[in-house]
Amino acid sequence: DVKVTQSSRYLVKRTGEKVFLECVQDMDHENMFWYRQDPGLGLRLIYFSYDVKMKEKGDIPEGYSVSREKKERFSLILESASTNQTSMYLCASTSQATVDDGYTFGSGTRLTVV
Amino acid sequence: KNEVEQSPQNLTAQEGEFITINCSYSVGISALHWLQQHPGGGIVSLFMLSSGKKKHGRLIATINIQEKHSSLHITASHPRDSAVYICAVRGGTASKLTFGTGTRLQVTL
Numbered sequence: 001d002v003k004v005t006q007s008s009r010y011l012v013k014r015t016g017e018k019v020f021l022e023c024v025q026d027m028d029h030e031n032m033f034w035y036r037q038d039p040g041l042g043l044r045l046i047y048f049s050y051d052v053k054m055k056e057k058g059d060i061p062e063g064y065s066v067s068r069e070k071k072e073r074f075s076l077i078l079e080s081a082s083t084n085q086t087s088m089y090l091c092a093s094t095s096q097a098t099v100d101d102g103y104t105f106g107s108g109t110r111l112t113v114v
Numbered sequence: 115k116n117e118v119e120q121s122p123q124n125l126t127a128q129e130g131e132f133i134t135i136n137c138s139y140s141v142g143i144s145a146l147h148w149l150q151q152h153p154g155g156g157i158v159s160l161f162m163l164s165s166g167k168k169k170h171g172r173l174i175a176t177i178n179i180q181e182k183h184s185s186l187h188i189t190a191s192h193p194r195d196s197a198v199y200i201c202a203v204r205g206g207t208a209s210k211l212t213f214g215t216g217t218r219l220q221v222t223l
Contacts, residue, residue: 107155
């Protein structure tokens with residue numbers, strides 16, 4: 001069964017901490033995405049990557065950075081966590097060749113910054 | 115105004131009812147996706163549409179490209195259909211999606 005695995009289901013961090021959210025996919029997908037989901041706002045794109053070491057800003061990149069050193073792993077980094085980054089974070093991946101076959105999502109990480 | 119609008123935002127139905135969720139978008143698209151999110155967060159792809167109609171079990175999705183509108187129908191609804199249904203569109207050659215805010219469906223016995 002193909003998978004996108006997010007390392008943590010729930011995470012509580014303090015304001016100012018550096019936070020790493022990890023996402024690993026086992027489908028050899030080129031494209032990987034980080035979204036955050038907030039009530040009334042839906043999913044919003046933070047960053048995405050089309051290939052190893054490539055990254056592009058999404059709609060709300062401020063306060064975040066990403067790393068893609070290997071094809072299967074896409075990490076989201078909160079350089080200095082703030083309370084307004086409390087949210088559900090979802091990782092997704094898709095193949096460039098079969099992009100309309102669908103996207104595979106991770107189970108999400110619910111991050112609380114206190 | 116959001117690029118992708120869904121209606122209704124919330125929907126309560128009794129078991130067995132026919133359900134329709136609507137999605138309108140304001141941009142040119144190459145594909146439209148319907149997704150399902152259960153409590154707890156996991157999201158599952160239901161359909162991808164670029165034209166016409168698709169059916170999978172009790173779920174039917176249609177799209178009208180000229181009117182920039184899509185509908186998701188659930189026939190003979192069941193409590194296990196209770197979830198948030200999300201419409202998302204993909205424009206051009208990029209693979210990123212733009213999402214609606216979702217429709218929360220509750221099906222009661």
